[in-house]
Amino acid sequence: MLLPVKHEKSLGKNLQVIGIYSGIDNDYSAQPAGIGSYLLIPLLIASLIVPSHDWVARLFPRFAELSFFVAVMLEIPAVWFIIVKFVALLTSGVALYDDKIMIRCSAWTRFHTVVSEREKIVKMELEQNLLQALSGRCAMSIWFEGEEHRRFKIKAMKASEVRKIADILGYKLAEKVRT
Numbered sequence: 754m755l756l757p758v759k760h761e762k763s764l765g766k767n768l769q770v771i772g773i774y775s776g777i778d779n780d781y782s783a784q785p786a787g788i789g790s791y792l793l794i795p796l797l798i799a800s801l802i803v804p805s806h807d808w809v810a811r812l813f814p815r816f817a818e819l820s821f822f823v824a825v826m827l828e829i830p831a832v833w834f835i836i837v838k839f840v841a842l843l844t845s846g847v848a849l850y851d852d853k854i855m856i857r858c859s860a861w862t863r864f865h866t867v868v869s870e871r872e873k874i875v876k877m878e879l880e881q882n883l884l885q886a887l888s889g890r891c892a893m894s895i896w897f898e899g900e901e902h903r904r905f906k907i908k909a910m911k912a913s914e915v916r917k918i919a920d921i922l923g924y925k926l927a928e929k930v931r932t
Contacts, residue, residue: 777855779846781918787890787909791842792835799831837862845907847893847918854922856895858907867905871922873898878927879915886930891915 783791806824810817841859848855854874856867876896885891891912896902919926 777848777850779844779857780848781910781914782846783842783907783909784890784911785842785909786888787885788842790885790890790892790908791838795831795834795838799828799835802827802831834862837864840864842909845909847907849918849921854895856905856907858905860906865905867897869897874922874924875902876927877919877922877924878929879912879919880929880931881912882931885912889913893918 802824806820809820813820837859841864844864845858847857849871852871854869854871856865856869858865858867874895875898876894878894879891880894881891889912890909892906892908893910893915894904894906896904916926
């Protein structure tokens with residue numbers, strides 16, 4: 754924690770002192786055409802809840818009402834998961850400014866914004882499956898130096914843009930193709 758609790762309006766000015774600017778747009782963003790990489794799992798989860806209820810209701814008719822209640826309650830976080838992943842598709846990306854790199858990404862239902870000095874990157878990786886390779890998209894993973902090496906992953910990036918980011922940063926990019 755670098756700053757005491759502040760109102761959001763005055764927080765931006767205090768962060769500028771340490772080189773973090775508010776209002777920075779992504780230079781490289783996730784591609785809307787890669788919507789499947791963000792929404793496939795949430796949509797599968799949401800679509801399997803009702804059939805699961807039907808299956809449980811047939812197997813255990815005495816618990817049909819309870820199963821229906823549980824199914825309805827599970828649909829609420831499933832729909833929330835879909836909304837979060839859709840917003841993540843629209844907001845994920847990379848911004849490069851001064852000697853800093855800003856990563857915006859999501860993991861499950863949490864959003865992350867990471868600002869670091871460029872030289873603090875420990876590892877950078879481009880991941881593609883066969884379908885992504887054919888469409889020119891990939892997932893970019895970046896690990897930063899710190900107490901723990903934590904991976905931040907941005908899906909649905911253009912592979913050419915990820916290679917360009919690596920060139921700008923002067924970083925040797927590891928490429929991993931999954932089959």
